[in-house]
Amino acid sequence: MESIVRAAAGLLDTELSEPIDLGGSRRSTVLRCRSADGRSVIVKAYADEPDGLRAFAAEAAGLSLGLAGPELLAVDTAVPLLVMEDLGTAPTLADMLLGDDPGAATEALLTWSRGLGRLAAGSTRRHADLLRLRARYDKGVPSREDEAWVAERATGLLALLDAAELPVPAGLPAELKGIASAIGADPLGFTPGDTCPDNNLLTPDGLRLIDFESACFQSVFLTAAYCRMPFSTCWCVFRLPPGMAERIENAFRAEVATVYPALADDSIWHAGIRRAIVAWTVDMTVALLARTSAEDGPSHRTRRPVPTLRQLLTYRWETARTLAEFPAFAETMRLLLREVAAGWAVPPMPGYPAFTRA
The missing domain is CATH 3.30.200.20 (Phosphorylase Kinase; domain 1)
Known part of the structure; x- marks a missing residue:
């Protein structure tokens, strides 16, 4: 120090x-x-x-x-x-969601999703600037943009199934390859990368984002999926009240559609979100399953309440098993629920405290 x-x-x-x-x-x-x-x-x-x-x-x-x-x-x-x-010690979205005020939590969610949408929309002309700046600070390690991480995680999932002696549903490799390819062609927007509920401050001047360790331009659908899942790669994961995920997703979408008008088309938008849900579910499965095979544990080392890692994975698999557009992937999720999660016997994912304590 x-x-x-x-x-x-x-x-x-x-x-x-x-x-x-x-x-x-x-x-x-x-x-x-x-x-x-x-x-x-x-x-x-x-x-x-x-x-x-x-x-x-x-x-x-x-x-x-x-x-x-x-x-x-x-x-x-x-x-x-x-x-x-130093942006100070204003509350974060995580504080609001783990608190006891549903109105404050709702407003915080909308502030967060609108802010991310405005950032993505307002950044579309700055991609070359970010690449130039990253070259200035480069330390010889490829950036997240340079890595084909969606395809790499797909390979990791296939290896994970093989190691667990679980059958690979017919068509799964082709589905995952197609998803990775489509995400690579999606419209882009700037993101700090880790847009989880604790990586922002709800200040009197509005939303202020922190933690830019994964800052990049990425598919706007990968960012938007944090609204629908919710919070794709985070520890602060519980169930949102009915209709809330759609409400915050629509707030994000309204912002990015101002620069990408095609995203106003429901068929384009929802197909993109479904691909992103697959990508993030694969990402978290590969990242967490090995850690949970022997024993469970909390998803954050100090914050409480939080779900356990096994609860989090089970919740992700339950959500992704409904993606009928990708039948082999959906069957993979059902396979994991039957052959892996069934033995965990974890309780269902509860709702966010702010909406259940009221």
């Missing part, structure tokens, strides 16, 4: 003190520090390994783009490290 604070102080040419560890991750260390003039800043240093270096390049470039997030104050490519504006 001392070396991180010293490096950041040198960048800003001012003394930094009172560092507070904000948690970070295995990829990064995040500190809140006080400058000599009394201002609070956030210092973020990245691990010297592939995931950390990729996160640094994405976050430095994404914040430099200036479309969303805190103001970037300084960057040190050698450490690597960046210093950014």
Whole structure:
């Protein structure tokens, strides 16, 4: 911590003190520090390994783009490290959803989905700028945009089924290949990458996004799927009240349709969302199933209440088994529910506390 604070102080040419560890991750260390003039800043240093270096390049470039997030104050490519504006301690969408005020939770959901839609819509001319900025901060690790992660996760799912001695439904490889190809041709929008409920602040000035470690341009459907699933890759996953997912999805869609008019066509929109649900379900299955094979555990190390990892996977498989457009994939989900989840005997996914405590 001392070396991180010293490096950041040198960048800003001012003394930094009172560092507070904000948690970070295995990829990064995040500190809140006080400058000599009394201002609070956030210092973020990245691990010297592939995931950390990729996160640094994405976050430095994404914040430099200036479309969303805190103001970037300084960057040190050698450490690597960046210093950014401190947005304070306003509540997040996760706080609202885990709270006890359904009205506040509803408004927070709509603020979040509209904000993401506006960001995607307002960024369409800035893709080349992000690529140029990422090249400036590149540390030799391919970005998420450069990786064919949808196709790679599909290969991972087939390997997972084989390792578990589960039959691969006929047509599954072809379906997954077609989905990956179609997602690669989708309309694009900028995203911080990890748009989960805790990675934003609901400030008096509106939505402020944080955590740009996966910042990129991606299919707008991949972002929109966070509304329908909900929160495709997150820990803060419970059931939304009837009609709520559609309401927040429509708020996102209304924004992106201003720049992509074809998305007003229901057939185009819903087909894109269904492909994205497949992609995220495969992604989370490959990421989590090995971790849950021996024992279950909470989906977040400190926040409560949260679902268990087995609950989360079961919920995803239950949702995806209804995708009749992809019969082999839907059968794969039913197979996992029969052969894997049935042995877990986890309780059904409950509703979000904000809508069940009222």
